Amino acid sequence: MFLVACGPDRRVALAEKLMAEKETDSAIAVMQEIKEPQNNLTDRDYALYALLLSEAMHRKQQLNAETDTLLLPAIKYFSESGDSLYAERALYCKAHLDRRLYRMKDAMQSFLKALLFLQGSVNDEQLYRVNTWLGVVCLNQEEYEGKMRYSKEALKAALRMDNLFYKNLALCDIATGYYFLNRLDSALYYAQVAYDAAIADSLPSQLPHVYTDLGSIYAKMGENGKALEYIDKAIGLRPRKDTLAILGLYADKVDLFGKLGQYDSAYHYFRKAVASPNLATQADAYNHMSGAYYKMGRCNEAYSLLLRFTELADSVRKQRHTAEVIALQELYKHEQLSVENLYWRNRRRLVEQQHQLASQQEELHHQRQVTTENLQRMAEMEQKEARLKETFFRRLNQRIVQEIEKGSNILLSDDDWEDIVQNADIIFDNFTRRLQQHYPALNKEDLRYCCMVKMQLSQLEMSQIMHLEKDSVKKRLKRIRMEKMKADSGVTLEELLRRF
Secondary structure (H helix, E strand, C coil): CHHHHHCCCHHHHHHHHHHHCCCHHHHHHHHHCCCCHHHHCCHHHHHHHHHHHHHHHHHCCCCCHHHHHHHHHHHHHHHHHCCHHHHHHHHHHHHHHHHHCCCHHHHHHHHHHHHHHCCCCCCHHHHHHHHHHHHHHHHHCCCHHHHHHHHHHHHHHHHHHCCHHHHHHHHHHHHHHHHHCCCHHHHHHHHHHHHHHHHHCCCHHHHHHHHHHHHHHHHHCCCHHHHHHHHHHHHHHCCCCCHHHHHHHHHHHHHHHHHCCCHHHHHHHHHHHCCCCCHHHHHHHHHHHHHHHHHHCCHHHHHHHHHHHHHHHHHHHHHHHHHHHHHHHHHHHCHHHHHHHHCCCCCHHHHHHHHHHHHHHHHHHHHHHHHHHHHHHHHHHHHHHHHHHHHHHHHHCHHHHHHHHHCCCCCCCHHHHHHHHHHHHHHCCCHHHHHHHHCCCCCHHHHHHHHHHHCCCCHHHHHHHHCCCHHHHHHHHHHHHHHHCCCCCCCCHHHHHHCC
16 A cells, blocks of 8 residues: 555556547556555546546436546646646546536636637647537537637537548537527538538438438528428438337427418327427427417417416426426535545535535535525516516507507507407406406506507507507506506506406
8 A cells, every 4th residue: 555655556547548549447546556545646646537537427428426536636736736638638528527417608608718728739639629618518509609709610620630530520510609699691601511521422311410410400491491401301310219219200290281371281290299208308399389370360379378388398498497407406415525635635624614504504504595486586587477468469450450560540449359359368367357347447448458558558658459548548548557456656557457
């Protein structure tokens, strides 16, 4: 043991050799033979041991909070020693761990630090990987300029390596960046270049991805026929076992057929897409089919599907939030181990006492924060549902809105008003009846004004419909609010009616 502690450990060197040869399981087995590595290895060997074990976990897709603890001494040692190769590798692994734990800002910083250690390097393989993953994180954070910029740097590295597969991936990534920036001509150009390269370089496995990109771009450009053509090509080249991706493309076809007015085909693919186990695909299918029903004039069915879309979209967000919470809880459980590993040579007892106190305070703060966030989330969901219903109500009365926008002379019959009131009662659960029960002083014309408020009409638009001066409408609304509904002066009529 004295000899091991004083010089390089052959087992660490052997593990590094095995990792370089892609013998990951063998490398792990060698490292597991080392007992109490913190105490029995030199500083450098322990840092290398920590790095190699973390990289092995990354390859096996087993990164967890314990790996975060393990990486800290590796990053600290190699960053301070000036060993840029190992420092970059440690930071690259740390960045992937940050992604795994949903710490996207930390992941961005780790990748950027890794990139700094690669400056002036000829390691194009790693330059490609770091820039590509920086693009992925930027896309996740909706930083589309960054996505495009780093993807272009990845393309330069791929061209220097003459790696045709990397080149094609980078071209698709650049097209994606331009797509989200809404620079569709540039997106189409790079997607077309990626297609030409896939054909020229004999990369048939890339064609489904390229066709999907082209379909998305043409759909956003409004060229639905072309978009459908490329989506069909993408489906045709997908392996049958790639069920989730194919069902996702079926949801895209629902949207395209609906926009083309081919409603039977839209419904056919809707039935296929909603069978997907992926909630996001289901949500897209319901959303797209709702639009098709609305175009067909089947408003009740459109609204029903729109509500289902809202439920699924909320479920998708809850799933992601749950995964993030689990990752944070996992990290929290191992936080004490992180501190111990970082300061294992000194002040152990003091650190443990400080951490115990900090953990208690952090837990209390976390509980308060979770409670506040849950209350905010519930309020946001209620507000969102109310806004969604109001928007849909306005769509049902689109003819009236269009006449207002044209500046036409609007004359609404009693039958027109009956339709508006009926729509309001359907969407808002007997809106006018409940309103009159709660405020018996409201008369028939007052209820019409309330319906116009729910329709999100301005006072000017109301004056056009009622053939009154705008000031008269303003006074009428104030009288409804103050005299008929006995509302406080600080509450608007819109806020009062939103509760109904």
